[in-house]
Amino acid sequence: MHWVDIAIIVAFMVGVFAAGSLLGRNVKNMKDYFSGGNKLPWWAVMVSIVAAETSVLTFLSIPGVAYLGNFTFLQVCIGYIIGRILVALIFIPMYSKGQFISVYQAITEKGGITMQRIMSVTFMITRLLADGVRLFAVAIPLSMITGLPYFYSLLILGIVTVTYTLMGGIKGVVWMDFAQWIIYMGAAVAALIIGMKMLPDAGASVNDFVAQGKTLLLNFQGAKGYTLWGGMIGGAMLSMASHGTDQLIVQRILSCKSTKDSKKAMIGSGLVVFVQFAIFLCIGAMLYMVWNGASLQALGITKPDELFTKFIIENLPPVVKGITVAGIFAASMTTLSGSLSAMSSSITVDIFKPIFKNITDEGKWLKISRFATLGWGIVMVFGAMIFTNQDSPLVEVGLSIASFTYGGTLGVFVAVRFFKKCSLWQYVVPFFFSISVMTFIIVAGWQDLFHINWTWYTLIGVTSSVLMNRLLVLIKKVD
Numbered sequence: 001m002h003w004v005d006i007a008i009i010v011a012f013m014v015g016v017f018a019a020g021s022l023l024g025r026n027v028k029n030m031k032d033y034f035s036g037g038n039k040l041p042w043w044a045v046m047v048s049i050v051a052a053e054t055s056v057l058t059f060l061s062i063p064g065v066a067y068l069g070n071f072t073f074l075q076v077c078i079g080y081i082i083g084r085i086l087v088a089l090i091f092i093p094m095y096s097k098g099q100f101i102s103v104y105q106a107i108t109e110k111g112g113i114t115m116q117r118i119m120s121v122t123f124m125i126t127r128l129l130a131d132g133v134r135l136f137a138v139a140i141p142l143s144m145i146t147g148l149p150y151f152y153s154l155l156i157l158g159i160v161t162v163t164y165t166l167m168g169g170i171k172g173v174v175w176m177d178f179a180q181w182i183i184y185m186g187a188a189v190a191a192l193i194i195g196m197k198m199l200p201d202a203g204a205s206v207n208d209f210v211a212q213g214k215t216l217l218l219n220f221q222g223a224k225g226y227t228l229w230g231g232m233i234g235g236a237m238l239s240m241a242s243h244g245t246d247q248l249i250v251q252r253i254l255s256c257k258s259t260k261d262s263k264k265a266m267i268g269s270g271l272v273v274f275v276q277f278a279i280f281l282c283i284g285a286m287l288y289m290v291w292n293g294a295s296l297q298a299l300g301i302t303k304p305d306e307l308f309t310k311f312i313i314e315n316l317p318p319v320v321k322g323i324t325v326a327g328i329f330a331a332s333m334t335t336l337s338g339s340l341s342a343m344s345s346s347i348t349v350d351i352f353k354p355i356f357k358n359i360t361d362e363g364k365w366l367k368i369s370r371f372a373t374l375g376w377g378i379v380m381v382f383g384a385m386i387f388t389n390q391d392s393p394l395v396e397v398g399l400s401i402a403s404f405t406y407g408g409t410l411g412v413f414v415a416v417r418f419f420k421k422c423s424l425w426q427y428v429v430p431f432f433f434s435i436s437v438m439t440f441i442i443v444a445g446w447q448d449l450f451h452i453n454w455t456w457y458t459l460i461g462v463t464s465s466v467l468m469n470r471l472l473v474l475i476k477k478v479d
Helices: 003-022 030-038 042-052 056-068 074-090 092-098 103-146 150-198 202-211 228-244 247-253 259-290 306-315 320-355 362-387 393-418 425-443 454-478
Strands: none
Touching (some): 003 320, 030 320, 030 362, 042 247, 042 259, 042 320, 056 259, 056 320, 074 092, 074 228, 074 259, 092 103, 092 247, 092 259, 103 320, 103 393, 103 425, 150 247, 150 259, 150 306, 228 247, 228 259, 228 393, 247 259, 259 306, 320 362, 393 425, 393 454
16 A cells, blocks of 8 residues: 555544544543433434444445446335334334433333343344454455455454543444544545546446446346335334344434434434445446446456455555545444444443442443443454354354344334233243244245345344234233
8 A cells, every 4th residue: 555545544543543532531420421411413323323334344345236236225225214214203202201321221111121131132142243243354355455464454443443432432432433424435435436537438338337227226026136115114124123122223312412303313314324325336336337347257356345345456546545445444443333332331231230239329330331341342353353264154144143133122122112011921932932933044044945035034023023922912811
């Protein structure tokens, strides 16, 4: 890399380190640390939500979706918008009433502290596996571009991110997410513009791209791939689970000034995500036009995820390359920082606080919260080394782990929200039954046998969970 690019990356790291640390100066207690004192503006939270769900894998892999296919992935994004509207209408009012720090506190009234802990532990395991894989995946393109070994890429990323999350809490996370989102989206748009300028006749290239049917947006037919109903229904269910029951996202919503602001942040994030994914898909279209639709083998790569990385290495000029690499770091930092804050809030509020009721000093709880963040940071960074074999089945499990648990989690929240209180076992059994159903479908290969696209996973999970809950309640009544 050119020395200018290295200087840009170093300046970015130092700036994030300093800014994130400064944001922690006014943190006085655990509520400030995990909820920002409920003073964060909705537009910053909105962008932070988008940044949290945009890992570096999204940044680098979505262009490959358009390169090899078309624009039908946006059908899923339409479902994301629908799902967030439902979350704003159904779940956010329930969370706001209790002034919660952890989303799993919302089920305590009906499910009890035991169910709260089960959900919290499931979340932490899920997040640790999924983001451990994503964190290691970050090191792959960074090592390709910068020449740094995997270990050093992860170590630099981990030290900077853990420090500003440790000091600033959710306030540091949200504001750094906001700044980092601007950086990585600016880098993406710059790369798109440079790529289009490389074309000898951009107009003719675009017309040819359209003529090949690669701008297809709505797909009403076919059992495989992204279809309109699969995208809208599946995307809505996935968004309801991830944005309505996952502490990673809900923690941000709980830091808004009011219920109205929380709703605006939630629904607005769906619209921003749609635009963001459209830009990533346009980058894939640009790559297709630049390389005339050459096969991956002809381009000397093995995975579609490597397309954008190859373009960055070979075609971006100094300064732009540095900003783009900083953007990749930024996208990965938003994932790591959000996970650290969410897991530390979950273990502190859902596990530690009910056990150590005798600790009433808020200063001590703030220290415990920061130690929890540090502990998770160490586990996350060094745990990512488990996935050094990119072809390991653990990688596939880690990347798809949410498919196993989201349906069951959403099912419990639906049962708590819409039905009368029942016995603990009538929540626990449906939750684990749903996970068992999804495990069987995915591990047994039924998704291939019956052409079940991943967009239907959450719907299957939540349906099996709610139906089992209702069945157990009915059986109890008959007895």
